[in-house]
Amino acid sequence: SAVISQKPSRDICQRGTSLTIQCQVDSQVTMMFWYRQQPGQSLTLIATANQGSEATYESGFVIDKFPISRPNLTFSTLTVSNMSPEDSSIYLCSVVGRGTGYEQYFGPGTRLTVT
Amino acid sequence: AQSVTQPDIHITVSEGASLELRCNYSYGATPYLFWYVQSPGQGLQLLLKYFSGDTLVQGIKGFEAEFKRSQSSFNLRKPSVHWSDAAEYFCAVGEANNDMRFGAGTRLTVKP
Numbered sequence: 412s413a414v415i416s417q418k419p420s421r422d423i424c425q426r427g428t429s430l431t432i433q434c435q436v437d438s439q440v441t442m443m444f445w446y447r448q449q450p451g452q453s454l455t456l457i458a459t460a461n462q463g464s465e466a467t468y469e470s471g472f473v474i475d476k477f478p479i480s481r482p483n484l485t486f487s488t489l490t491v492s493n494m495s496p497e498d499s500s501i502y503l504c505s506v507v508g509r510g511t512g513y514e515q516y517f518g519p520g521t522r523l524t525v526t
Numbered sequence: 527a528q529s530v531t532q533p534d535i536h537i538t539v540s541e542g543a544s545l546e547l548r549c550n551y552s553y554g555a556t557p558y559l560f561w562y563v564q565s566p567g568q569g570l571q572l573l574l575k576y577f578s579g580d581t582l583v584q585g586i587k588g589f590e591a592e593f594k595r596s597q598s599s600f601n602l603r604k605p606s607v608h609w610s611d612a613a614e615y616f617c618a619v620g621e622a623n624n625d626m627r628f629g630a631g632t633r634l635t636v637k638p
Contacts, residue, residue, distance in 0.1 A: 412572075444626075453616060454570075454628045503569060513558050513577070513620050519569040 413438055413506050415518035423524045424494055431490045432521045434504035439484035441507075444515065445477070448501040457502075460487050494525045528553040528619045532629035539607050540637045547602040547632050549617030558620040559600040561591055564631075565613045573615075576600065587611070612636045 414437040424430050434443065445457040458466045458479055466479040480488045491498050501522050505515040529552045539545050551557055558577045562570040574585025581593040591602045600617060614633050620626040 453630045456626070459625075505570075513626075514560055514572050514575050515620075515626055516572065517562075517570040522567075 412508060413440065413516045415504060415506065415516060417502075417504060417518040417521050419521060420519065421522040421524075423526060426495050426525055428494055429490055429492045430494065430523060431488050432502055432504075432523075434487045434489070434518055436485045436506055441484070443481065443487045444505045445479065445487075445489045446503045446505065446517075448503060448520070450499070454503065457489070491523065494523075496525045499523055499525045528557065528621065528625075528627050530617050530619050530627055530629035532615075532617055532632050534632045535630070536633045536635065538635040538637060541609050542606050545602075545604045545607045545611070545634070547615050547617075547634070549600045549602065549629060550598050551600060551617075551619045552598065553619055553621075556595075559591075559593060560618040560620065560626075561585065561589070561600075561602045562616045562618060562628075563587075563613045564616065570616065573602070607634075607636055609636045609638065 416435045418433045443460045446454040447457050448454050456469050457472045458468045460466045460479050460481040462481045462484050476492055478490045501520040503517050503520045505517045508514045531550045533548050560575045561573040563573050564570050573589050574583050576583045576593045584590050589604050593600050614631045616631045617629040618626050
């Protein structure tokens with residue numbers, strides 16, 4: 412399995428501001444994923460981030476709102492832009508495991524509250 | 527498109543009792559199936575997975591799950607629940623292109 416860290420672990424932000432979340436993996440991985448988990452809800456995939464190419468966004472998520480960077484094979488950032496209270500969620504990054512079965516391993520998450 | 531249904535939003539069991547959490551999936555081919563657990567304030571931890579072979583899979587923390595193609599189900603079981611098992615449980619289905627979809631989750635409460 413991969414060891415994944417995220418920064419910050421939590422933050423409280425004012426509406427209209429932006430927050431950049433960092434995701435660091437202890438090994439090189441091709442694909443990284445960003446998910447959103449709204450309060451009391453399941454996980455929803457925001458985008459898939461491949462190193463060296465543009466991120467692929469899911470329906471309902473746009474690059475202007477959630478820009479993603481993937482500068483190398485162990486690191487990615489997700490920015491939540493022009494935040495509103497509806498953006499209050501846990502944001503998680505994940506990577507695919509090296510073994511068969513395509514399981515994903517998750518970071519501890521970033522708990523964001525927008526006031 | 528693939529999808530996952532967890533019919534039970536919340537389940538309460540007594541400590542020491544057996545547990546079964548239901549999961550149904552919709553997918554055209556043999557799916558990759560997973561169960562994750564999320565404790566309060568924590569990230570997701572992989573309990574077990576199925577992608578081929580024996581339809582009864584063993585996972586961590588004493589959990590097991592059985593893949594039943596005829597019922598499109600992948601139910602999670604544990605013979606004796608411990609208080610530390612109280613958490614949110616998510617069933618997920620994946621494809622070879624790494625796209626993964628999660629069920630709505632089942633919250634498990636354990637009574638002393």
